[in-house]
Amino acid sequence: MIRRIEKSEGKRLVIIGLDGASFNYLDPILESGSLPNFKEFFTNGVRAKCLSTIPPLTPPAWSTMMTGVNPGKHGIFDFLQPDSGGLFRMMDASFRARKSFLDHADENGIRTISLLVPYTFPPNPDNKGVAVSGLGTPSAESDFIRPHSLRDKILSKFPFLKGTDPTKGESIDSLHKSLLNNTEQTALLAKFAMDEMPDWGICFTVFQATDLIPHFYCRYFDKTHPDYEADNDSEIARYRDSLATIYRSIDSFLGDCMEIISRDGGWVILVSDHGSQPLMGAIGKDAFLTKFLQDEGYLKAGSVSRAGKTAKAGAGSVANRLLYIAKRYTPHRMRDFINRMMGSRKAEIESALTAIPFLENIDWKKTKAFCAPGGYGSGVYIN
Numbered sequence: 387m388i389r390r391i392e393k394s395e396g397k398r399l400v401i402i403g404l405d406g407a408s409f410n411y412l413d414p415i416l417e418s419g420s421l422p423n424f425k426e427f428f429t430n431g432v433r434a435k436c437l438s439t440i441p442p443l444t445p446p447a448w449s450t451m452m453t454g455v456n457p458g459k460h461g462i463f464d465f466l467q468p469d470s471g472g473l474f475r476m477m478d479a480s481f482r483a484r485k486s487f488l489d490h491a492d493e494n495g496i497r498t499i500s501l502l503v504p505y506t507f508p509p510n511p512d513n514k515g516v517a518v519s520g521l522g523t524p525s526a527e528s529d530f531i532r533p534h535s536l537r538d539k540i541l542s543k544f545p546f547l548k549g550t551d552p553t554k555g556e557s558i559d560s561l562h563k564s565l566l567n568n569t570e571q572t573a574l575l576a577k578f579a580m581d582e583m584p585d586w587g588i589c590f591t592v593f594q595a596t597d598l599i600p601h602f603y604c605r606y607f608d609k610t611h612p613d614y615e616a617d618n619d620s621e622i623a624r625y626r627d628s629l630a631t632i633y634r635s636i637d638s639f640l641g642d643c644m645e646i647i648s649r650d651g652g653w654v655i656l657v658s659d660h661g662s663q664p665l666m667g668a669i670g671k672d673a674f675l676t677k678f679l680q681d682e683g684y685l686k687a688g689s690v691s692r693a694g695k696t697a698k699a700g701a702g703s704v705a706n707r708l709l710y711i712a713k714r715y716t717p718h719r720m721r722d723f724i725n726r727m728m729g730s731r732k733a734e735i736e737s738a739l740t741a742i743p744f745l746e747n748i749d750w751k752k753t754k755a756f757c758a759p760g761g762y763g764s765g766v767y768i769n
Contacts, residue, residue: 398652400643401590403451403503404636405444406597407658409435411608415630423641424633427654438660441765444521444597445477447659448504452486460484462505468767478507478522488588489513496587499579502572503592504659516579518547520592525549536582543578546571561602562628565595569632573639580646589643595632600662603628611664676757679766686752 416424439446439457445465446457453460461483466474482505488498492513500506502520509517509532518540519530526548531537541547546568576591605611606625615622640654647654679685748756753769 397587398647398650399588399655400647400652401588401655401657402636402640402643403448403590403592404596404656404658405504405592405594406600406660406662407436407656408600408661408663411600411629411662412633415633418630420630420634421637423637423644427640427644427656431654436658436661442660444659445505448592449482451657451659452488452503452506453482453484454487455484463765476522476524477505478524479505479510479519480508486510488515488590491588497583497585499576499583499586499589499591501576501579501589501591502594503590504594515586516583518575518579521594540575540578544571544575547575558602558625562599562625562631565598566631566635569593569595569635573635573642576639577642593632593636596629596636596658597662599629599632604662604664608664675766679755679757684753684755686749687747 412424415421416428419425439450441457441463443464445462446460449460449462450456457463462477462481465477467477467481468474486506488500489510489512491498492510492515498513498515498517500509500515500517500519502518504521506517507519507523507528507530509519509530511532513532515532516536517532523530526541531540531547572591572593576589580586580589600608603625605613606615606622607627607629608614615625640656643654676685680687750769755766755768757766
C-alpha cells in the first residue's frame with residue numbers, strides 16, 4: 387500500500403509496518419468511518435493483498451521484506467533454528483545472510499530510523515541512524531538501541547521497551563490496555579526519533595498489536611471463529627472493538643506521517659508480513675504430523691539418556707514443557723502474553739500433545755525427520 391505525495395525536492399520515505407494485518411479485519415473498520423487517514427491514504431494511493439513467504443511467519447516474512455529475497459536466500463525460516471544435539475536457538479538478525487535495504491541506504495548516505503522491526507536484533511553497529519530492535523530482542527539489558535548515546539534517554543521516556551506490562555494484570559482487559567499503551571508509545575517513539583535526527587531519510591516503524599489482538603481477541607469480533615462469543619453483555623461487547631481501537635491509534639500516527647510528507651515531499655508505505663484468521667486445530671495437526679513421521683519410521687522415540695537422566699516419550703507434562711520453552715526462549719516483550727495464552731489452554735494442549743515425543747525424547751541416531759516444537763506448522767526438518 388503506497389502513497390506518493392508530490393514535491394520535487396522530497397527525500398523522505400515513511401514505512402509503517404502492521405504485523406499480521408488483514409483487509410478482512412481492516413476494511414469493516416474502515417467502512418465504519420473511524421479511520422479518516424487510512425481512508426484518505428487508500429483513496430489517493432495504491433493497495434494490494436500481501437503475498438507472504440513460505441512459511442508465512444513473522445521472522446521469514448519481515449526478513450524478506452527487509453532484503454527483497456526469499457527465505458531460501460536470506461536463511462531465516464522460523465522463530466527457532468535447529469542446532470546440534472536436538473537443541474534450538476532463537477533466531478535473530480545475525481542469521482540473516484543478506485543485507486537489509488536499511489543497510490544499503492546507510493551505505494549510500496541516507497540516514498535511517500528503524501523502530502521495533504521484528505528480527506533486527508542486533509542492530510547493525512555500522513549504521514549511523516537510530517535503531518530500536520523489535521520482536522526477537524532477547525532482553526531489555528541487551529544492546530538493542532542505537533546509538534548508545536540515546537539508550538538511557540529512550541528507556542526513560544519509553545519504559546514499555548523494558549518489557550514491563552503497565553497494568554501488571556492477568557485479565558484480558560489489562561492485556562488490551564497494555565497493547566493499546568504500547569501502540570500509542572510506539573507512535574511517540576517514532577516522533578521522538580524523527581526529532582532527534584532531523585535529517586532522516588527513511589523511517590520504518592512496526593506495530594505489533596495488529597497481530598496480537600487477533601491472537602487473543604479474535605473470538606470476540608470474528609463470527610467465523612469456532613468459539614465466537616455471541617452474547618452482547620457489556621463485558622464481551624467492549625472487546626468487539628478491541629482491534630478497531632488499535633487501528634484508530636495507528637490512524638492518528640498515519641495522519642501525522644502524511645502531514646510530514648506533505649510538508650517535505652516523499653512517500654508513505656503501509657506494509658505487513660502476513661494476514662490473520664482464526665487458527666483452528668493447528669495444535670492437533672502438528673501432533674498428527676509428528677505421529678505420521680513416527681508411523682512411517684522417519685522419527686524414532688523412546689527412552690533417551692541425557693546428562694545421567696532417562697526420559698521417556700510422553701513423560702511429564704507437555705504443556706509445562708511448552709511453557710518452559712516459551713519462558714526461556716521467547717523475546718521478553720512476548721512472555722506475559724504467552725503465559726496468559728498457555729494458562730487458559732493448558733488442558734487442551736496437554737490433551738493434544740500427550741505421548742508426542744519432544745526433542746529431548748527423540749533418538750537422533752535413528753531419526754531422519756522431525757517437527758519444530760513451535761506449533762506454527764512451519765514444516766519438517768531433515769536430521
